[in-house]
Amino acid sequence: MHHETSGGVRFAYDAPTLRFGGGSVASLGAELAAAGCERALVVCGSTVGATDAVMEPVRAGLGDRLAGEFPRTTPDKRLSTAYDGVAAMRRHDADALVAVGGGSSIDVAKVMSVLRADDRAPDRVGAELAETGTVSIPDGELTPIFAVPTTLAGADISQVAGITAHPSSSLVTAFVAGGVWDERLMPTTVVGDAELVATTPESVLVGSAMNGFDKGLETLYASTRTPVTDGTASRGLRLLAEHLPRLGQEGATPDVLEPVVEGTTLVQYGISRPSETTLSVVHAFGHGLTRGYEVQQGVAHAVVVPHVLRYLFEHVDGRRDLLADALGVGDAADPADAVVESVTAVRDSLGLPTRLCEVDGPEPDGFPSVAEAVLADSFMRNKPPGLDPTQAEIEAVLEAAY
Template structure:
């Protein structure tokens, strides 16, 4: 086994609620929040099947709706959201939708706590790729996910900025991170998630599924995350195939959403994460190319795992048991096949040439970006990725 006997596990998640958003107002009351600003995208904000249950669940604690988030997660959008927050005198942000809305809500919280000149924040972000998190208080966040990416139990957020915003002189991407960005509560409602189109759920599900895979072989794995990741993968391995066959219903999504919650439990801890090399590949492919992260994960995950198992053990016994292939003679090959089977059941792309990603001539620069990603440092013990090896995985995936 790669992990040593010693470990340290510091983790302070928000309240986890599994059930109807009809009780959302009750959770806010328990935590002492009075005026909620819902933060979501325009599609969610104008889709009655999604927005109405949330606003009705909030009841008289609904202060307003800010429906302007986008997948780009713009810093300018967070500033607009800050204005909306002040206009509605909100004391809590309810992030509704996918990871983009949650990330924007977190950046809004940082901006609210900092109370600094936008130009100064833009300069800092362009120079350092991050924004200083204030020492004082920040508005709490309640997350209500409608996808399966597993970005909810997290203390980080991604953000971008373009020159058109007037905040930066060159396109900039980066993020913010702080233990206080952990949502105060996360409400998982299978019926609400079932309103999301199958194609969106499928891509986000692959991202969430890979969190469980990586958590088991990460260098900083712990018995706690071993347990939650294994149970989560057990639920996802069958639940995601059923999602692919039957489509999204509350009944289908009940175990899938439970599994998604479990695989992300404990992965984002103060100063560390269990995300590893698959996510580094995802970052390298999505930061410069118009390919959705879940689709990128679906393409590269089997190839990354094949490379990984050729170099190290990668805790393959645990992974094989979690994926239901523990009796296989060649557990490494069986794991790769099981992951590919989930990908195929979700009808995701299988080759880089079939997505809006890089061409082979660009693989060297993509490999450089992957190697520079912070998640590579959390690769399994003994795995030392090289430029040539990364390019080889990209070539195999092409």
């Protein structure tokens, strides 16, 4: 296999401690103790915060290290919510954040950790976000984050967080969406407990599963791929391709979810690194389709991924042989076709929408502006070597998905 030889591959990665297995949330207190943390603020959304099947094991796991709870995050990941969270950190004198739930709770906890260390006035932070799309992060220690994901989107083993601000908060004058990134935002520990994931409604899990699955696909063909992530993503994809269909057939039981949580963790390993990420074309499409539309990220992924893969394989190799091997169809006569068929079969087994016209996304007259957003997305930088997408080609993929 040909590899670009400009000084070879550099893989610099500081992974969180990873805890797996049903009941592993019981280890939270021990993980806090190992990190020297004494007072944890639990950060979650209102639904998770009101779900005893999740919160009781979290509270029990933290024991006397539980300082308080902040059940106020929303999928918007608002800057104003993060500021409310910082006030709760001060009130409870928290020296650790335990983020429980989906990607939005984990992201808000990361932003809270940044804002807690920043002594600027909130409106100045809002102005910087509006102007630059990010918030600068002070030097020094940030409040450590312990992540307990209850979905399968794979947002936890990451040093990046999304953030929005709305004029209603008086922090900005117009809506702004951006993000923060820093190696200090990588969680200290991630607990993948299938018993907690099993409490999440299946309709939420199947969309998030597609998002996580696509991280594995992209990691194999992204220009930022490495031999290490080839190994972890391949193994993760094999587990997901084998066990996600069981989620559709048998439902969200801890037994079904254990290998799925393992696979989701593996496909994330090493993809969010200090200077780069392996998220690529599919994720750029996901962003373009969800900005300004009601369609959920995982559902957007489900609809476009077969069409994006087909487009990639028409233009570049896209490491189709490695993908086919990972998905268990390595002996197929046409590996590109086999990959598209496998991915489509996983999606269909989860009962997810298959066409753009079935979801709350853009209509065809909106495709040109969506295509512009896809092309401008930062993840497009990681496109497979040799691919040079045009506006017309991106629009054609959207039309095929419609």
